[in-house]
Amino acid sequence: MNGNSFGRLFQVTTYGESHGEAMGCTVSGVPAGVELDEDDIQHDLDRRKPGQSMITTSRDEPDAVTINSGLQDGYTTGTPIGMVIQNKDSRSGKYEPFVTAPRPSHGDFTYSAKFGTRNWGGGGRSSARETVNWVAAGAIAKQVLDQSEYDVQIKAHVNQIGEIEAPDVTFEEMLEHSEENDIRCAHPETAEEMRDLAEQYQQEGDSIGGSVYFECQGVPRGLGAPRFDSIPSRLGQLIYSIPAVNDFEYGVGRDARTMAGSEYNEDWEFDENGDPTPVGNDHGGIQGGITTGDPIYGEITWHPPVSIPKKQETADWETGERKEIQVVGRHDPVLPPRAVPVVEGLLYCTVLDFMLLGGRINPDRLDGRPGEYDTDYHPSSPVNDPDDAATQAETIDDE
Numbered sequence: 001m002n003g004n005s006f007g008r009l010f011q012v013t014t015y016g017e018s019h020g021e022a023m024g025c026t027v028s029g030v031p032a033g034v035e036l037d038e039d040d041i042q043h044d045l046d047r048r049k050p051g052q053s054m055i056t057t058s059r060d061e062p063d064a065v066t067i068n069s070g071l072q073d074g075y076t077t078g079t080p081i082g083m084v085i086q087n088k089d090s091r092s093g094k095y096e097p098f099v100t101a102p103r104p105s106h107g108d109f110t111y112s113a114k115f116g117t118r119n120w121g122g123g124g125r126s127s128a129r130e131t132v133n134w135v136a137a138g139a140i141a142k143q144v145l146d147q148s149e150y151d152v153q154i155k156a157h158v159n160q161i162g163e164i165e166a167p168d169v170t171f172e173e174m175l176e177h178s179e180e181n182d183i184r185c186a187h188p189e190t191a192e193e194m195r196d197l198a199e200q201y202q203q204e205g206d207s208i209g210g211s212v213y214f215e216c217q218g219v220p221r222g223l224g225a226p227r228f229d230s231i232p233s234r235l236g237q238l239i240y241s242i243p244a245v246n247d248f249e250y251g252v253g254r255d256a257r258t259m260a261g262s263e264y265n266e267d268w269e270f271d272e273n274g275d276p277t278p279v280g281n282d283h284g285g286i287q288g289g290i291t292t293g294d295p296i297y298g299e300i301t302w303h304p305p306v307s308i309p310k311k312q313e314t315a316d317w318e319t320g321e322r323k324e325i326q327v328v329g330r331h332d333p334v335l336p337p338r339a340v341p342v343v344e345g346l347l348y349c350t351v352l353d354f355m356l357l358g359g360r361i362n363p364d365r366l367d368g369r370p371g372e373y374d375t376d377y378h379p380s381s382p383v384n385d386p387d388d389a390a391t392q393a394e395t396i397d398d399e
Contacts, residue, residue: 033367033377164193184337216295216351220355222293234350277292
């Protein structure tokens with residue numbers, strides 16, 4: 001099975017199944033000299049993990065991360081960082097009815113048709129549980145950017161569930177309010193309506209779709225490349241990898257289909273530094289596939305979760321019978337609230353990858369001092385400390 005890696009210089013390779021022993025990933029391309037510990041990653045994993053509220057799956061996973069490579073004395077060494085997140089609360093028995101009778105709109109049949117077998121517990125590799133790896137990688141990317149000379153900030157919030165849509169909010173309001181409620185909507189009044197709607201669908205044994213708005217501030221101009229390495233093409237590949245994503249747009253997005261060219265085009269003027277800058281940002285911070293220096297923003301749409309407890313029909317290829325089934329596992333009635341940290345993580349990974357590719361950040365070391373070996377983050381030799389050294393080296397007397 002291919003397709004388990006993404007990124008060019010900041011590369012992430014993941015493994016694991018929903019009900020397997022563990023999830024995990026290897027992150028390559030992290031510059032040396034980045035201060036990092038497990039708490040930096042755990043913070044974002046806690047935002048994604050199940051069981052946060054009554055409108056998320058009740059699966060009880062601590063999602064505790066263990067870093068097992070790539071660090072020395074609390075700093076990255078420039079070598080691959082390996083991370084493991086154990087699965088602690090998998091219950092595969094509830095999935096036994098679907099081994100040869102695929103659930104509607106899942107990957108059950110397509111995985112079996114492709115490979116001739118599959119890990120059926122919890123959906124195996126097709127499960128959204130795999131996104132725990134992406135959040136862990138994104139937390140590392142965030143630490144690299146936060147400790148660099150650049151002021152890159154990325155935030156997302158739930159802007160619509162069903163027919164309930166939040167009014168436009170500022171980036172500052174997203175930072176201040178999106179984590180104050182379990183819907184992760186930065187408009188508190190709308191968040192209450194969204195929660196009521198999600199609870200209603202949950203009580204009815206059904207689910208509902210929604211969307212997430214995102215914004216990236218402080219991304220420098222000149223990142224990306226035309227065609228297949230453009231910012232939109234790389235973002236689109238990752239965002240459409242998120243389970244249940246049905247649509248992705250940036251800038252004015254779908255509204256462009258009704259706009260005249262004279263309306264869509266943005267004139268140029270000079271900014272306070274005397275540099276050309278577009279008047280407005282309908283382009284979403286991207287022109288010709290390359291960043292303009294304006295904020296990158298857009299919206300992502302999720303279809304309703306397809307694991308619902310209402311009775312549905314399927315076809316059992318082993319018995320040749322049509323069957324009525326009921327999915328009785330632990331599932332979310334709406335996906336965007338837990339998808340917010342996933343979106344942010346993938347955005348951080350993408351921005352950092354382009355920063356490394358564009359030479360804005362030295363891919364070998366964060367301090368940008370190639371050839372310098374005597375650094376603040378280099379380990380100190382215990383041989384030089386008589387109290388700590390297991391062995392001693394004699395100093396040579398040159399006289």
